[in-house]
Amino acid sequence: KNQVEQSPQSLIILEGKNCTLQCNYTVSPFSNLRWYKQDTGRGPVSLTIMTFSENTKSNGRYTATLDADTKQSSLHITASQLSDSASYICVVKQSNYQLIWGAGTKLIIKP
Amino acid sequence: ETGVTQSPTHLIKTRGQQVTLRCSSQSGHNTVSWYQQALGQGPQFIFQYYREEENGRGNFPPRFSGLQFPNYSSELNVNALELDDSALYLCASSLDPQGQETQYFGPGTRLLVL
Numbered sequence: 001k002n003q004v005e006q007s008p009q010s011l012i013i014l015e016g017k018n019c020t021l022q023c024n025y026t027v028s029p030f031s032n033l034r035w036y037k038q039d040t041g042r043g044p045v046s047l048t049i050m051t052f053s054e055n056t057k058s059n060g061r062y063t064a065t066l067d068a069d070t071k072q073s074s075l076h077i078t079a080s081q082l083s084d085s086a087s088y089i090c091v092v093k094q095s096n097y098q099l100i101w102g103a104g105t106k107l108i109i110k111p
Numbered sequence: 112e113t114g115v116t117q118s119p120t121h122l123i124k125t126r127g128q129q130v131t132l133r134c135s136s137q138s139g140h141n142t143v144s145w146y147q148q149a150l151g152q153g154p155q156f157i158f159q160y161y162r163e164e165e166n167g168r169g170n171f172p173p174r175f176s177g178l179q180f181p182n183y184s185s186e187l188n189v190n191a192l193e194l195d196d197s198a199l200y201l202c203a204s205s206l207d208p209q210g211q212e213t214q215y216f217g218p219g220t221r222l223l224v225l
Contacts, residue, residue, distance in 0.1 A: 043216030
């Protein structure tokens with residue numbers, strides 16, 4: 001079954017600290033993997049897109065990694081800010097139109 | 112702001128009614144996808160429209176239908192509403208129906224079915 005699983009389900013860290021979110025997938029055939037940030041009640045915003053051949057991609061303080069062999073990805077956030085509080089969703093593209101979405105990790109940054 | 116707009120922002124309906132949600136895609140984008148997001152869960156793909164034709168569909172019943180217009184704006188219609196249809200409905204536009212390009216999401220329409 002094509003699935004995307006994320007961990008942890010939720011995370012609370014202090015402002016300024018780093019954190020890493022995990023994504024494991026069993027989607028096949030694989031085309032690309034995306035990380036989205038979703039603020040409460042708003043639409044998701046794309047952070048990174050990685051294809052099979054890309055191991056890492058950065059977007060400011062966000063760095064995503066991909067291991068296509070183990071089917072794992074991570075999103076590392078450096079020097080967290082209060083505005084980073086949101087849900088972070090891992091999405092794997094399976095076919096021409098089908099995207100398999102994870103349930104997300106809810107991140108809370110405390111001052 | 113992504114340039115993708117949705118209307119209405121909130122909607123309350125009763126079971127059995129019909130609803131139409133609207134989405135205006137980002138300028139130049141010919142592909143629109145619709146998603147249903149239940150509280151605390153990730154979005155579930157409903158369907159995608161490319162140049163006015165449906166070119167992909169998720170695991171949703173036929174009472175979920177859509178349209179895309181020549182200006183690439185889109186509608187999602189849901190008939191015979193059920194309580195479980197209560198969710199945030201998101202539309203996303205992109206340049207590329209193959210999914211290689213970034214999707215830009217609208218703010219969503221929150222539907223409550225009583």
